[in-house]
Amino acid sequence: MKPKVLALTGCTASGKSGLALKLAREYPVEIVCMDSMQIYRRMDIGTAKPTQAEQKLVPHHMLDILEPEESYAVARYVEDAERVFADIWQRGKLPLLVGGTGLYLKSLLHGMTLGQQESDPAVRARYEAIAAEPDGKAKLHALLEKVDEETARRLHPNDLRRVVRALEVCELTGTPMSRQKRQEPERPYDLLPMGLRMPRPELQARIAVRVQEMMRQGLLQEVQGLLDSGVSSECQSMQAIGYKELVPVCRGERDEQDAVWQIILDTRHYAKRQETWFKAEEAIRWADAGPSAPDELRRMIDGFWQM
Numbered sequence: 001m002k003p004k005v006l007a008l009t010g011c012t013a014s015g016k017s018g019l020a021l022k023l024a025r026e027y028p029v030e031i032v033c034m035d036s037m038q039i040y041r042r043m044d045i046g047t048a049k050p051t052q053a054e055q056k057l058v059p060h061h062m063l064d065i066l067e068p069e070e071s072y073a074v075a076r077y078v079e080d081a082e083r084v085f086a087d088i089w090q091r092g093k094l095p096l097l098v099g100g101t102g103l104y105l106k107s108l109l110h111g112m113t114l115g116q117q118e119s120d121p122a123v124r125a126r127y128e129a130i131a132a133e134p135d136g137k138a139k140l141h142a143l144l145e146k147v148d149e150e151t152a153r154r155l156h157p158n159d160l161r162r163v164v165r166a167l168e169v170c171e172l173t174g175t176p177m178s179r180q181k182r183q184e185p186e187r188p189y190d191l192l193p194m195g196l197r198m199p200r201p202e203l204q205a206r207i208a209v210r211v212q213e214m215m216r217q218g219l220l221q222e223v224q225g226l227l228d229s230g231v232s233s234e235c236q237s238m239q240a241i242g243y244k245e246l247v248p249v250c251r252g253e254r255d256e257q258d259a260v261w262q263i264i265l266d267t268r269h270y271a272k273r274q275e276t277w278f279k280a281e282e283a284i285r286w287a288d289a290g291p292s293a294p295d296e297l298r299r300m301i302d303g304f305w306q307m
Contacts, residue, residue, distance in 0.1 A: 002190045003089050007097035009105055010196035011271040013206045015289050017050055020098040022294055024058035030088045033062035034099030037240045040068050045219045046242035068226055068237040078107050102277040109191055109283055123171055127164045148176035158239050192304040194297055195278055198289040207267045215260055224250045241266045
């Protein structure tokens with residue numbers, strides 16, 4: 001029998017972390033971060049990272065594993081997370097993935113199936129040289145639109161690493177990344193992906209409240225501190241929502257309230273993209289966020305446990 005893994009996912013601000021802590025009081029689980037920004041140290045407020053008090057209630061893993069200047073690939077996340085799973089199983093516990101990074105969940109569910117062509121340093125360097133030109137990121141994204149429109153729609157022009165990788169894969173294989181053959185490797189564990197869903201108007205209201213609370217907690221000061229410590233605004237980590245909008249405020253180039261409203265809008269748009277992504281993942285079992293959610297999740301877990 002394969003070992004088991006639980007996952008709790010859903011849109012940002014849907015209440016995943018709070019429910020995960022409730023489940024941890026009832027089941028022998030340890031929480032594994034499944035958020036592409038909570039992996040960074042010193043980025044606490046804007047990533048809604050669990051507090052130190054919350055982390056003391058139940059073991060948390062894959063938090064604060066990188067400095068903000070470091071890049072991090074999906075393949076590396078899968079390797080690191082699966083290593084953590086093995087340690088948790090040895091303690092007789094069950095890993096509970098918590099987070100809304102869809103690509104992490106998809107890769108753990110199905111394996112690394114896209115873009116496995118090895119990198120070519122010369123090709124990559126050529127695209128990176130274009131990125132360094134004025135308006136280079138926009139130029140690269142336009143190139144990607146011509147050869148792989150589907151992947152271009154998924155990627156923001158600022159997501160330079162993935163845009164370059166998609167162009168590289170297309171050039172080296174002759175096939176757009178969106179059309180690469182999907183041959184799923186056998187997974188060494190059974191994973192139950194549970195999702196929280198919430199009516200969009202309610203979710204949008206929660207996002208606005210959450211952003212205002214982040215500002216009250218000192219998000220602007222957190223961004224300023226990162227910049228003052230030498231973290232470049234071009235780093236992968238600083239492209240996160242809540243950080244990139246406040247960089248111009250720290251430099252005196254943008255009004256704070258205007259930036260806050262932009263964070264709210266960007267977060268809402270991100271939540272909408274998450275909804276689209278998760279709806280396409282047929283394996284996810286959904287529960288309505290609200291008073292009935294704990295009971296719905298318990299039924300899912302108990303059934304999975306007995307399989």
